[in-house]
Amino acid sequence: MTITQNTSAPLVVVVGVTGNQGGSVVKALAESDKPYRIRGLTRDVTKPAARELAAGGVETVAVALTSDNAAGAREVFKGADIVFLVTNYWEHLDVNREVAEAKMIIDAAKAAGVKLFIWSGLESIIKVSNGKYPNVHHFNGKGEITEYGRASGIPFVNVQSGWYAINFWKLNGMKPKKVEDGTYVLALPVGPQTLLPVIDTPNDYGLFVREAIESPEFGAGSEVLTSGEDITIGDMISQLSEITGKKIVYSRISDEDFTTATGLPPSVALEVLESLKYHEECGYYAGKTTEASRRHLARPTRTWADFVKSTDWSSVLA
Incomplete structure (x- = not known):
């Protein structure tokens, strides 16, 4: 030091x-x-x-x-x-x-x-x-x-x-969620090709x-x-599944379903939604x-x- x-x-x-x-x-x-x-x-x-x-x-x-x-x-x-x-x-x-x-x-x-x-x-x-x-x-x-x-x-x-890499671990609206057949689904209102500087x-x-x-x-x-790495959301989910040994799939959902799933106040949910849409359309940077x-x-x-x-x-x- x-x-x-x-x-x-x-x-x-x-x-x-x-x-x-x-x-x-x-x-x-x-x-x-x-x-x-x-x-x-x-x-x-x-x-x-x-x-x-x-x-x-x-x-x-x-x-x-x-x-x-x-x-x-x-x-x-x-x-x-x-x-x-x-x-x-x-x-x-x-x-x-x-x-x-x-x-x-x-x-x-x-x-x-x-x-x-x-x-x-x-x-x-x-x-x-x-x-x-x-x-x-x-x-x-x-x-x-x-x-x-x-x-x-x-x-x-x-x-x-x-x-922040921790977003998919910490934020409720972005965590993978378990479904009835035992698999996990990470659902966001953007495509899996969305590139993020994680x-x-x-x-x-x-x-x-x-x-x-x-x-x-x-x-x-x-x-x-x-x-740390520029990587698509789809590749992030594939690697998360492979490393953890859990079956995790990605699903694109509607804007309305996403804002509801966040559990956040409407104004904050709208802010998170618009940020994701922007990342997909314009690029994070x-x-x-x-x-x-x-x-x-x-x-x-x-x-x-x-x-x-x-x-x-x-x-x-x-």
């Missing part, structure tokens, strides 16, 4: 350090042969994940990065060379709040003289689809934040987040942030598209490829098959 307290090492401030992406950033920087100081921001430094990070050399700081706390944000960014920001729309489902808080953080980091600002963004689906899919707020809000960051004048890198986020997302910091090919003004973004990674990423093998599916495929 190369996390250090030596003041000659660059200071990286990680927002949301106990989350999937923030924790992955710490993991990747700790694997580097270059030393880093890391200041991890969280709302509760007493929770187990924060205490574990502190034991590993991370300076953990409790702060509420709400839009009315610009002074607090400027304080925690003091002395920072690099800032990593991820926002969690799903925590509150308020895209206006998400955008306002992120803009405040960008402004505070700029005021603190940060040399590199790394943002976990997503495409603006409403723009890419020419307004066809206006309700995917967790993408559209991040697209607005990306535009603001690029125009702010801060040295800005957009390290977009790929499709990533085991806790293990691999931080590799791309480290690449943005350490590789001369990236840096300020660049865009990094994260992916709007037709951009991930090959260049994987060119200078410090180690190989996990494939979908690797993720399946490392995950306990007994609760899903009971």
Whole structure:
């Protein structure tokens, strides 16, 4: 581990350090042969994940990065060379709040003289689809934040987040479900040829942030598209079936059946539905490829098959 307290090492401030992406950033920087100081921001430094990070050399700081706390944000960014920001729309489902808080953080980091600002963004689906899919707020809000960051004048890198491999394990509307004959069916409102940039986020997302910091090919003004493997939904289901030994088939269902099956409030179900339809029609990264973004990674990423093998599916495929 190369996390250090030596003041000659660059200071990286990680927002949301106990989350999937923030924790992955710490993991990747700790694997580097270059030393880093890391200041991890969280709302509760007493929770187990924060205490574990502190034991590993991370300076953990409790702060509420709400839009009315610009002074607090400027304080925690003091002395920072690099800032990593991820926002969690799903925590509150308020895209206006998400955008306002992120803009405040960008402004505070700029005021603190940060040399590199790394943002976990997503495409603006409403723009890419020419307004066809206006309700995917967790993408559209991040697209607005990306535009603001690029125009702010801060040295800005957009390290977009790929499709979480854990979605087919965790999300109720996307889990395989057992049917009467004992087989399992994974049913979605898109075709099996839909291509996704699947990533085991806790293990691999931080590799791309480290690449943005350490590789001369990236840096300020660049865009990094994260992916452990680009794979179709059909191939994902085939591999899941083969590896687990369970008979799992894919079924395309109607939009209405899918939104009902999610069990989510109608507005949230519509958001998930539109995101999937967009991925099928326009591509997760709007037709951009991930090959260049994987060119200078410090180690190989996990494939979908690797993720399946490392995950306990007994609760899903009971």
